[in-house]
Amino acid sequence: MRTMRIPRRIGGVVVGTIGVLLALLVLGGVPKAGPPAGLAPAAAESPPVVAVAAAAPAPARSPSKNDQPTVQIGACDGGAPVEVSKDLKGKALADSLMDQWKRSHPEANWVTEEKEKHALKPPADNSGLLKGAQGKSHTYGNYTERDILLWARETEKFVAEGSRIFHSADLLGSEVAVSCDMCHPHAANTHPETYPKYQVQLGRVALLRDMINWCIENPVRGEKLAADSPTMRALEAYILSQRKGVPMEYGKH
Amino acid sequence: MATHKSVETKYLEERRQFFRGLRNLDRRSFLKVSAAALGATAGWATPHSFTPVTVAQGAEGATSQPAFRFAYISDSHLYERDVNDRFVRGLLRAVDDVNNLDPQPDFVFYGGDLAQLGQAKELELGAQILKNLKAPLKIMVGEHDWYLDMGQKWQELFGPPTYSFDHKGVHFVVLMSVLERDFWTARRMTAMERMQTVAGLDNGWQNPFMVGPRQRQWLADDLAKLPDDARIIVFSHSPLYKLYKPWNFWTDDAEEVQAILKRFKQVVVIHGHTHQLLTNRIGNIHFHGMLATAWPWPYAPEGTPELTIQMSRPDPFNPSDGCGDGEVHVHPDGLVDKVYSLWNRNPITVTRTYMASWGKQDVPPKPNRPAY
Numbered sequence: 308m309r310t311m312r313i314p315r316r317i318g319g320v321v322v323g324t325i326g327v328l329l330a331l332l333v334l335g336g337v338p339k340a341g342p343p344a345g346l347a348p349a350a351a352e353s354p355p356v357v358a359v360a361a362a363a364p365a366p367a368r369s370p371s372k373n374d375q376p377t378v379q380i381g382a383c384d385g386g387a388p389v390e391v392s393k394d395l396k397g398k399a400l401a402d403s404l405m406d407q408w409k410r411s412h413p414e415a416n417w418v419t420e421e422k423e424k425h426a427l428k429p430p431a432d433n434s435g436l437l438k439g440a441q442g443k444s445h446t447y448g449n450y451t452e453r454d455i456l457l458w459a460r461e462t463e464k465f466v467a468e469g470s471r472i473f474h475s476a477d478l479l480g481s482e483v484a485v486s487c488d489m490c491h492p493h494a495a496n497t498h499p500e501t502y503p504k505y506q507v508q509l510g511r512v513a514l515l516r517d518m519i520n521w522c523i524e525n526p527v528r529g530e531k532l533a534a535d536s537p538t539m540r541a542l543e544a545y546i547l548s549q550r551k552g553v554p555m556e557y558g559k560h
Numbered sequence: 561m562a563t564h565k566s567v568e569t570k571y572l573e574e575r576r577q578f579f580r581g582l583r584n585l586d587r588r589s590f591l592k593v594s595a596a597a598l599g600a601t602a603g604w605a606t607p608h609s610f611t612p613v614t615v616a617q618g619a620e621g622a623t624s625q626p627a628f629r630f631a632y633i634s635d636s637h638l639y640e641r642d643v644n645d646r647f648v649r650g651l652l653r654a655v656d657d658v659n660n661l662d663p664q665p666d667f668v669f670y671g672g673d674l675a676q677l678g679q680a681k682e683l684e685l686g687a688q689i690l691k692n693l694k695a696p697l698k699i700m701v702g703e704h705d706w707y708l709d710m711g712q713k714w715q716e717l718f719g720p721p722t723y724s725f726d727h728k729g730v731h732f733v734v735l736m737s738v739l740e741r742d743f744w745t746a747r748r749m750t751a752m753e754r755m756q757t758v759a760g761l762d763n764g765w766q767n768p769f770m771v772g773p774r775q776r777q778w779l780a781d782d783l784a785k786l787p788d789d790a791r792i793i794v795f796s797h798s799p800l801y802k803l804y805k806p807w808n809f810w811t812d813d814a815e816e817v818q819a820i821l822k823r824f825k826q827v828v829v830i831h832g833h834t835h836q837l838l839t840n841r842i843g844n845i846h847f848h849g850m851l852a853t854a855w856p857w858p859y860a861p862e863g864t865p866e867l868t869i870q871m872s873r874p875d876p877f878n879p880s881d882g883c884g885d886g887e888v889h890v891h892p893d894g895l896v897d898k899v900y901s902l903w904n905r906n907p908i909t910v911t912r913t914y915m916a917s918w919g920k921q922d923v924p925p926k927p928n929r930p931a932y
Contacts, residue, residue: 410748424765426806474760483644484676489855492762492807496858496873498932508877526879560929 380404386411418460421467425474426493428551430462469545472538479538480529487522487542494549501559515543576662626889626897628728631658631695633885634671634832635852637704638682646879647676650853651689654885657901659694665887666727668695671832671850672702672738672797677755680713687717698725702797702832703738703769703808708755711736722775724782730791730890733782735775737796737811737831740767761807761857768805768812769798776813780820791894792827799831799849801842804860809834821845828896830888837900839910840865846915848888848898856882859931867919869910871902872927878904 376393389407391400409415421427433455442448472478473494476486491497499515506513509521516534519542523529532539565573636651658668670690675682683705690697701721705714711721721736743766744754757765771779786792794800800817803809811817821827822844829847835857838849847865856874864870874882880903889897895912902908906925914922 424763426762426764474763483646484639485644488760488762490876491858495861496932501932508875522876526876559932 382408417471418464418467421470422463425470427463427466427470427545428548430459430466430548433458465541465544466548467545469541469543469548472541473545476527479523479527482528485527487527490526494546497546497549498559499543499546499550500553500555500557502557504558504560507560515546519543519546573662576660624891624893627730627892628666629887629889630667630669631661631665631885631887632669632671632830632850633658633690633853634850635673635702635835635854636686637673637676637852637854638686639676640679640681641685647854648685648689650880650883651686653880653903654853655689655692657885659692661887664695666695668693668697669795669830669888670697670699671795671830672700673704673832673852673854674699674702674714675705676854677752677759678705678708678713683713683717698732698734700734700795700797700832701736701738703740703758704755706736706738707740707758708751722778728890730793730894731783731786733779733792733794735771735779735794735796735800735817737771737798737800738769738833739772739775740769743767764806766808768810769808770812771796771800771817772813776816776820779817783820783824786824788823789825791890792821792824793890793894793896794821794827794829795831796829797832799834799838799840799847800829800845801840801847802863803834803840803865804863807857807860809860809863818842818845826894828894830896830898836882837869837871837908837910838865839867839869839898839915841867841915841918846895846912848896848910851882851884851886851900851902853883853885867915869908869924870927870930871900871908872905872929873931875904880904 377390378393379388379390381388389404391403391407395403434452436442436448436450436455437452442450473487473491476484479486487494497515497518502515502518503512505511506518509517513521516532516539519539520531524531532542633651633654636647636654638647638651641648658665674686674690690699699718701711701714701718705711715721722734724731724733726732740758744757747753747765749757757763760766783790783792796811798811799809800811801814802811824844827845829845830850831847832850832852834849835852835855836849836859837851838847840847856871859870871882882902884900884902884905886901886907887899889899891897891912893912895916897912898910900908900910908924910924911922914924
């Protein structure tokens, strides 16, 4: 998991959000608006003004194309400064800033978006593990709601990454602009539950990953993946997740 | 014009006629063919010839001779040639197939999704290839042709997407059934992002397809002058019924469109989009799918109509398996035999008698490799 690009993206969301909120504080656009609970209270106490000021020494006026006076606002995540109309106030200003930030961070909510866009099936519900008194006296098995949530989120993220690759000719490295979903919408007809099986066309027993690689090399015309590569692992995760509830039946033709 | 035919030409003509006849072979005529074949090997008949046997048709109802026939090609999903040549070769193959039909069909119907991402160069390439057809072309738009520039280039090349015409006593209607309500403005999508969203069959950010109120009104007006026993064939890219919403095997206002067609004795609807052998009947309306030249879709996990005899799972190791083109034989009563000319497989015909008998007669061969 760690080798995938996910952790950095998530980091980017937090930093970016803080950046916008801090920028709002500097401008005084949102009166009384402190950072929402849970957002690094220490950072909100005093240094933010300094941090933002360092990124953009002084809100500088610059004439825009429409000759409307604008203000440049620096972001504390080191990103490019944002330009807004000087007349914007209050919620309109906040919306404009958030809008611009979202546009420059199109992948901020990528896991949620991927789940929604491609109807990813949720992982198993493990909340039953929180019941039962025996767990309390035992280190292994003494789970909290946080544990359950963490497992689900991490697993979903892994599957979502697979879905993203599955649906992208670029991420698959296709030389002919072909992605997996063009023949397998929602991973249909991938039947991971039937492997291992004797693959007649190959003349040997194949695993799901052998077939993934076969597809990548042939219809997709990309480069074969190492069995333990993050891309292969993510693809397997997505394909398996989509067959949730289907009985395993290895060897089935 | 020279009428001389070479030995090869005659041989190929006979062969073609023979195989066309085999499509509708029943058991008794099979025995006749076998006997003739035996005769041929024993030297009783001219060894090169396929002609001694005229294949008899099956059940009584099936003996009606078609009034005319037209060919179809659909769902080529072309990229530019240097991006992906496989899909280009698919369309070229289909054009060859149709050009080799003898006699030529009255016209060729193209079922939509000529381009993959609606780009001018993709559509122009498609138009160029389709110009090689010997028979006249009638064409329908698909969502892949439309959502980059909202149909501008396609209409420039092929004209309005909604129209009707009459041919040998049959009224043909071509609909643009892939309208979607705006999902792109709220998400601030670029034109290409909108196109790619629609191009993803399993992309849930798009909206369901529909014909829309304006076209429904147009349809009602277009059909108003026709008597109830008129012979009508409607083309729509999406199936004009509700099969499986997550893949847009679906038309959201299907019931309203069906209501307009309800007063007629019978109506045939032929659709693209599903890339597979697909058969349905709702009351007086008989629905047939078209094969794609690009790739076959799997059957939807639910909702496949009872009348559908699925095609066997395609062989992934054969890139053109499950693809193809086909013919539609229109009978004097307005019902059709729908021929699925699958590449690499025996053609499958879904006859009008199969449809008229609600699947009791002339049942097409069942698949030996069903969907998982």
